[in-house]
Amino acid sequence: MKSKAIISGVHDTKVGALPQSTCMSLHTEAGLGAIEDAGLKVSDVDGLLTAYSFTSPQLMLGSVFAEYVGLKPRVSASISMGGVTAGLLVAQAVALVESGKCRHVLCLTGDNRLTGLGEKVQAMLADVGHPQYEQPYGMSVPAAFAQAAQAYMHEFGMTHEHMAAVAVNQRANAAKHPNAHMKKPITMEDVGNSKMVASPLRMLDCCLVSDGGAAVIVSAGDAARDLPKTAVRILGVGEGYTHEHIFMSPSLVDFGCKDSAATALGEAGLKHADVDCAHVYDCFSSTLLICLESMGFYQRGEAGGAALSGEFAIDGRFPLNTNGGLLSYGSSGAAGGMFHVVEAVRQLRRECGERQVKDAEVAFAHTLGGIFSGHCSIVLGRI
Amino acid sequence: MSDSDALKKPVPLPDADSRVYWEGANQGKFMFQRCNSCGKAQFYSRSLCSHCQGKELQWLAARGRGKVASFSVVHRAPIRAFAADVPYVVALIDMDEGFRFMCNVIHCDAQAVRIGMPVKVVFEERPGSSQKIPQVELM
Ligand SMILES: [Zn+2]
Numbered sequence: 159m160k161s162k163a164i165i166s167g168v169h170d171t172k173v174g175a176l177p178q179s180t181c182m183s184l185h186t187e188a189g190l191g192a193i194e195d196a197g198l199k200v201s202d203v204d205g206l207l208t209a210y211s212f213t214s215p216q217l218m219l220g221s222v223f224a225e226y227v228g229l230k231p232r233v234s235a236s237i238s239m240g241g242v243t244a245g246l247l248v249a250q251a252v253a254l255v256e257s258g259k260c261r262h263v264l265c266l267t268g269d270n271r272l273t274g275l276g277e278k279v280q281a282m283l284a285d286v287g288h289p290q291y292e293q294p295y296g297m298s299v300p301a302a303f304a305q306a307a308q309a310y311m312h313e314f315g316m317t318h319e320h321m322a323a324v325a326v327n328q329r330a331n332a333a334k335h336p337n338a339h340m341k342k343p344i345t346m347e348d349v350g351n352s353k354m355v356a357s358p359l360r361m362l363d364c365c366l367v368s369d370g371g372a373a374v375i376v377s378a379g380d381a382a383r384d385l386p387k388t389a390v391r392i393l394g395v396g397e398g399y400t401h402e403h404i405f406m407s408p409s410l411v412d413f414g415c416k417d418s419a420a421t422a423l424g425e426a427g428l429k430h431a432d433v434d435c436a437h438v439y440d441c442f443s444s445t446l447l448i449c450l451e452s453m454g455f456y457q458r459g460e461a462g463g464a465a466l467s468g469e470f471a472i473d474g475r476f477p478l479n480t481n482g483g484l485l486s487y488g489s490s491g492a493a494g495g496m497f498h499v500v501e502a503v504r505q506l507r508r509e510c511g512e513r514q515v516k517d518a519e520v521a522f523a524h525t526l527g528g529i530f531s532g533h534c535s536i537v538l539g540r541i
Numbered sequence: 542m543s544d545s546d547a548l549k550k551p552v553p554l555p556d557a558d559s560r561v562y563w564e565g566a567n568q569g570k571f572m573f574q575r576c577n578s579c580g581k582a583q584f585y586s587r588s589l590c591s592h593c594q595g596k597e598l599q600w601l602a603a604r605g606r607g608k609v610a611s612f613s614v615v616h617r618a619p620i621r622a623f624a625a626d627v628p629y630v631v632a633l634i635d636m637d638e639g640f641r642f643m644c645n646v647i648h649c650d651a652q653a654v655r656i657g658m659p660v661k662v663v664f665e666e667r668p669g670s671s672q673k674i675p676q677v678e679l680m
Binding site for chain 2: 283289305405410
């Protein structure tokens with residue numbers, strides 16, 4: 159059996175409106191925090207994987223960060239794949255440590271999108287649309303995701319209430335996290351009364367825009383014995399890709415998450431039912447329900463009812479997005495997905511306080527980029 | 542960006558792959574490609590068939606009929622140029638020839654659009670641009 163990689167350190171910064179923050183300050187705080195959490199020195203890090211930044215669009219972001227903090231990695235790369243990137247950094251880091259190329263790989267994300275960009279961020283996000291075949295039609299990112307939501311309502315009976323229940327549950331979870339961006343409790347009525355953005359998605363069905371950063375360190379399996387904290391093993395990783403633009407998606411109800419989840423669970427030798435807590439990319443409430451069913455955690459048309467009946471609560475049958483997710487904890491570009499990975503690790507280390515899922519042994523983290531375009535699933539286990 | 546630029550909707554810039562499509566639109570034709578090797582239709586036009594990577598593609602004019610595969614009524618425009626249009630419909634259209642494209646459903650009550658509705662292609666003229674834009678209307 160090959161030596162499985164571990165996550166040796168994690169850190170996330172404060173999230174929300176951080177007017178003093180910059181792309182580099184968030185990277186530095188998250189990166190050095192994760193290094194400290196792993197009990198390592200900066201010079202121990204021999205691999206650096208970063209994402210991308212909207213506020214500070216660098217051609218070589220990783221190199222800029224390494225220079226800034228005085229890190230001289232042996233391997234360095236920056237990956238730009240939208241919201242799926244956080245998972246991909248971890249996936250690539252696993253390959254680097256399992257091949258012996260690196261011993262400690264820092265996977266680093268962060269952006270000050272809220273105070274650094276303000277209103278401009280929606281236009282920048284809409285740039286993901288095809289310049290000839292989508293942008294001339296005023297396609298917003300919510301409108302693109304809404305195509306799948308509308309189809310799902312039509313085909314499998316997803317309702318506004320199902321989506322609202324997701325948002326309400328995650329706000330309740332965020333209230334239990336000291337760092338969450340939005341903690342004020344919301345009700346089903348609040349979601350239903352929030353402004354329509356792109357039908358069927360209302361404002362409270364949409365993720366936040368936050369400043370923030372997050373990092374994890376992926377280390378060789380045998381480093382576990384030297385760690386100050388409980389190591390978490392990476393049991394399986396999978397990716398899946400079907401299209402880039404939503405009009406090219408072969409399906410509006412099944413996406414690359416189907417393959418990525420199957421691959422990750424297969425590599426781990428585990429079944430859906432073995433997962434104790436899930437941390438699934440939730441750019442929109444509908445996206446989460448659709449992915450859960452496409453991945454096989456729920457049968458078609460059943461995830462919404464599960465949300466309504468409280469199954470996703472921290473003490474429910476399927477604890478989901480215990481930090482509040484992108485909807486309520488925070489969403490800072492590629493860091494949005496990394497917050498999910500960090501929370502999964504904290505659950506397995508049993509560090510979550512009143513958010514703790516009892517006896518969590520196996521966690522599932524999932525990131526998504528584009529318009530359901532790219533997916534990465536990661537299965538983590540307590541050693 | 543100047544104020545008048547900010548109010549201008551994005552205009553497609555035809556390239557070697559798409560010139561026939563956009564020139565067709567200016568002449569009131571919805572052009573698409575069909576592969577000589579596998580026989581499948583593709584949208585958008587490319588230098589090869591995305592189903593089989595075949596290089597021989599023929600250009601055909603679509604009949605201009607299709608159905609709404611999905612849609613969303615946009616209430617918050619992504620850029621200022623579309624702000625005056627809200628609420629407007631962004632839809633995915635399944636054309637009878639076997640391909641899907643995105644457009645707006647125009648000249649209708651936005652709230653009336655449903656999945657499965659039959660539509661027909663029309664070509665929209667936009668102020669300040671000589672490029673006509675393929676759109677659909679409800680039948
Ligand atoms: Zn072909």
